[in-house]
Amino acid sequence: MSLEFSFYPGCAGKQVQKEAKSAAHAVARELGITLHPMPRASCCGAVSLREAKLAFSLAVAARILSEAEAAGRNICTICNTCLQTLSHANYRFKHEPDVLEKINGVLKKAGVRPYGATIKVQHLLWVVMDQVDQKVLKSKITRPLKGLKVAPFYGCHNLRPSEIYESKAGDEADHLDRLITVLGGSPVSYGGARKCCGFHVMLSDPREMRSMVATNCLDAKDNGAELMISPCTLCDMSLNAYQMPAEKVVGKKIGLPEMNFAQLLGASMGLDAGELGLERLHVDPRPVLKSKGL
Amino acid sequence: MAEKTYTFRVQRNKVTGDGKVESRWQDYKLSAEPTTTVLICLEQIKGHQDGTLTYRMSCRSAICGSCAMKISGRTRLACKTHVEKVADANGVIHVSPMTNQPILKDMVVDIRPFYKHVAKIKPYLQEGPETDTNVGRSSYDQVNHVTQCIMCGSCYSDCTMAEVSDKFVGPAALAKAFRFVSDPREGRKTARLRELSEEHQMWSCCRCAQCVETCPKDVKPMEAIVKLRARGMQKGYVDGPGPKHALAFHGDIQKTGDLNEFTLMQRTIGIVGTLGELGMAIHLMKKGKVPSPFPHKIDGVEELGNIFRILEENPLDVETKAKEVAPE
Numbered sequence: 001m002s003l004e005f006s007f008y009p010g011c012a013g014k015q016v017q018k019e020a021k022s023a024a025h026a027v028a029r030e031l032g033i034t035l036h037p038m039p040r041a042s043c044c045g046a047v048s049l050r051e052a053k054l055a056f057s058l059a060v061a062a063r064i065l066s067e068a069e070a071a072g073r074n075i076c077t078i079c080n081t082c083l084q085t086l087s088h089a090n091y092r093f094k095h096e097p098d099v100l101e102k103i104n105g106v107l108k109k110a111g112v113r114p115y116g117a118t119i120k121v122q123h124l125l126w127v128v129m130d131q132v133d134q135k136v137l138k139s140k141i142t143r144p145l146k147g148l149k150v151a152p153f154y155g156c157h158n159l160r161p162s163e164i165y166e167s168k169a170g171d172e173a174d175h176l177d178r179l180i181t182v183l184g185g186s187p188v189s190y191g192g193a194r195k196c197c198g199f200h201v202m203l204s205d206p207r208e209m210r211s212m213v214a215t216n217c218l219d220a221k222d223n224g225a226e227l228m229i230s231p232c233t234l235c236d237m238s239l240n241a242y243q244m245p246a247e248k249v250v251g252k253k254i255g256l257p258e259m260n261f262a263q264l265l266g267a268s269m270g271l272d273a274g275e276l277g278l279e280r281l282h283v284d285p286r287p288v289l290k291s292k293g294l
Numbered sequence: 295m296a297e298k299t300y301t302f303r304v305q306r307n308k309v310t311g312d313g314k315v316e317s318r319w320q321d322y323k324l325s326a327e328p329t330t331t332v333l334i335c336l337e338q339i340k341g342h343q344d345g346t347l348t349y350r351m352s353c354r355s356a357i358c359g360s361c362a363m364k365i366s367g368r369t370r371l372a373c374k375t376h377v378e379k380v381a382d383a384n385g386v387i388h389v390s391p392m393t394n395q396p397i398l399k400d401m402v403v404d405i406r407p408f409y410k411h412v413a414k415i416k417p418y419l420q421e422g423p424e425t426d427t428n429v430g431r432s433s434y435d436q437v438n439h440v441t442q443c444i445m446c447g448s449c450y451s452d453c454t455m456a457e458v459s460d461k462f463v464g465p466a467a468l469a470k471a472f473r474f475v476s477d478p479r480e481g482r483k484t485a486r487l488r489e490l491s492e493e494h495q496m497w498s499c500c501r502c503a504q505c506v507e508t509c510p511k512d513v514k515p516m517e518a519i520v521k522l523r524a525r526g527m528q529k530g531y532v533d534g535p536g537p538k539h540a541l542a543f544h545g546d547i548q549k550t551g552d553l554n555e556f557t558l559m560q561r562t563i564g565i566v567g568t569l570g571e572l573g574m575a576i577h578l579m580k581k582g583k584v585p586s587p588f589p590h591k592i593d594g595v596e597e598l599g600n601i602f603r604i605l606e607e608n609p610l611d612v613e614t615k616a617k618e619v620a621p622e
Contacts, residue, residue, distance in 0.1 A: 042551035110600035160503035
């Protein structure tokens, strides 16, 4: 299977959460996944553009999908919201030919290559767990987690609405649990694994957003978690960078290190902590990793 | 089909004298076919093993909404749920009451908080300046999904915002609101959108889509919320942080292609709000989490300006529409 992708890191991965992007490149290199840049790709518009300018949001998505299609590759991303936004548009293009035709009409007039609705939108986590030869993956794990209790946090936009995704989604998704097991860790079962990190109400409902962070992290901790991982740059931002502010809202210490799945995978491969950007995390995972010899 | 033995791990709840809830898990073993519903199993348990087990039920046909309860991690109608679908590898099925509402006994919750929120959005047609007496076929395009709601409260029970805020009006109430905003006969469509733009209403949905996944009647509440937001902004209700944030994207995408995260906060919550968040900004800066004020410009950015202009001049109707339901 070809492991060549058009890489779409998302706005957070390019800037505030650039450690996730750097870790993604590092693990991709080790696993023989090639992530090609997309020089023409714009911001996907996230959940907001669809509300403000629906037709424009579909055209923006079609233009991004078309760039990857012209290169003959599927898209691979590390942001759940980019994954959902592009998958949602792609699902509509594949199921509503009249919508695709209308949007392609606009692209042509604007001088953009029309989209043929032939490519898939994938998450790097799915690629690692479903497309990389699992023997190869296991052979790269030089520093196993020795039973470390790791809470998977999937993130809403990796899961729902499940019909739009081209991989296991919704309650069926098990990629993170499988990854934790492959790394030699023990996946923690807790209620928050498929709940919301609050990122998209960070500014409109700041108190509620922080309560979500606290509720999910405390739930994981109460169930024995020593570390949490997520496949999403936005969940990372909420659960890690906003964990201390969340402690103030609930009046409780949390202290649960959270990191991007690619960072933990890289650490288990023995990759350089600097390349994985571990020093950029507010709740530092290095002490708990060190305790397991990573 | 062959019968199998399932273990129903049921949460037994009792309200004590001081108003606290005492919870414990009780196992019941039962032989059932894989397609037997959870409700039938609960009735078997109540009839033959433990008459004290308490839950609500009525129609057995997924139309009254009484038997909504948490079954293996998600709120479902017990009468519509096959045991095999929710049993784990060991044949265990977890059953507990709906969440986000006070427990009365075992699986029975006080549904008043849910109904109070629904009442808030005035779930009935109102006379007013926008009343239209002509109802065309296309009117059904938008209301068909949302009129399937049976008010079972499953979406509210699984709502991740309701979990942290009892003020949030919730998915079912907002789906109901959309049903009236989309009905040509409704006289106060614009006034409704103004009210829905206030705090804890449509802009407080965190877009987790759990309600879309949970709803046993395919109402897709979050899709209705997205459409309400679009209609609210079209009517000029753009003052809150929600709409300001939504409107921040299309300008950036035309200008550079990338989102200008550096100015995004100020554009969403204003200068005063941003000053209030200064502590947070310093906290983020400590780890170098500051976006560049000079976003990178993508190749072919002028194409996005062209697309935007073409669509502003010739708007396209690309909203999702419910399938027409024709009588047989």
